[in-house]
Amino acid sequence: MQVAILGGGINGFCCAVQIKEKWPESNVTIISDLFTPSTTGDGSAGLWGPYLMCDTPAEKVNEWSMAMHNFLKQIWLSGDSGKAGVCLIPVIRLTANEKPMDDSWRDIVYGCKNLDKSELEAYSRLHNKTFTSGLHFVTYTSEPVKLLPYLEKRFRSSGGNVITKKITDFDEFIRNSHYDVIVNCVGLGALDLVNDKLVHSIRGQVSRVKANWIYQVFLDESDDGNYIIPNVDTVVLGGTHQENDYNLNICPNDKTFIKNGCQNYFPGLKHAQHLTDWVGLRPGRKQVRLEMETTYNNKILIHNYGHGGCGVTLSWGCASEVVKLLQTTMKSKL
């Protein structure tokens, strides 16, 4: 079986690793114009958590996210956690919005509990806001700038191939390449590559600082909220979520919003060393597109893109679904 994975981001690599490990005799190649540290996930903190998922059904989001949680647990227990950038960490997730936050995933994380009235009042006093609901739980971060090299090493050592190339004509690629299976994981690139008008950018700007004294994730999900997420060596301060904004430049106003907002929660951040600013364009879509088509000459084409604000969280589970689709199709062809 000759398999091409288009896209070298977190979704492409999870599919590549799972397909190669499921069918070791297959020839699996990732084709992508960009790789780590230049993909959408590379600046993100990789916090596990469903976020900005539009209308993707909650049961699918939870199934895929649970698979990633289990995968991260395996890495955490295996001793590879340091090199793969996987941390187990307590999280406070709060909102000042009237609508309570979605917690349909609460049984996946560890020890999730609602903050009671007195805790909400205490956080509100401390941070000068009126929080309406909140959760406390423990989960994983898996920063892609470390997880991607880990997956790449795992993929290459099982015999996988990697090619740096931009595909400009999708139909031509399907017709003229020798691949029997093509998995499309190009994220926002689907806008041009397959002319999918449902895909759009959700711009995110973040800063990274040195603040090794922060041991907890703090997420204010209110419309005007900020977040603080520790990774292995640095802490991510966020962030923006600007729909249909394609600007990859650092915006000074966003930088000020991030700095002031995060310092309001944790005043000690005033003294933290600023390291970098970063912008990424999340691949927003009304729903994740995870489906199969049979195309020219009976080739199998599977689309797997549009993971919005939680493409890291969904990546391992979506890749498992790609493997299941492939398995079912191959059985029916026997």
Ligand SMILES: Cc1cc2nc3c(=O)[nH]c(=O)nc-3n(C[C@H](O)[C@H](O)[C@H](O)COP(=O)(O)OP(=O)(O)OC[C@H]3O[C@@H](n4cnc5c(N)ncnc54)[C@H](O)[C@@H]3O)c2cc1C
């Ligand atoms: C600021 C920010 C913070 C985030 N935080 C989190 C978080 O904490 N947790 C979480 O779960 N998610 C988070 N996300 C979301 C997550 O980063 C994305 O959903 C995820 O990275 C998308 O991965 P992907 O592999 O689908 O796409 P991408 O990473 O965009 O990869 C697509 C790949 O396809 C390649 N490509 C595109 N077009 C072509 C073409 N024509 N030919 C060849 N190659 C092509 C690109 O070069 C790229 O390698 C965050 C995003 C941002 C911006």
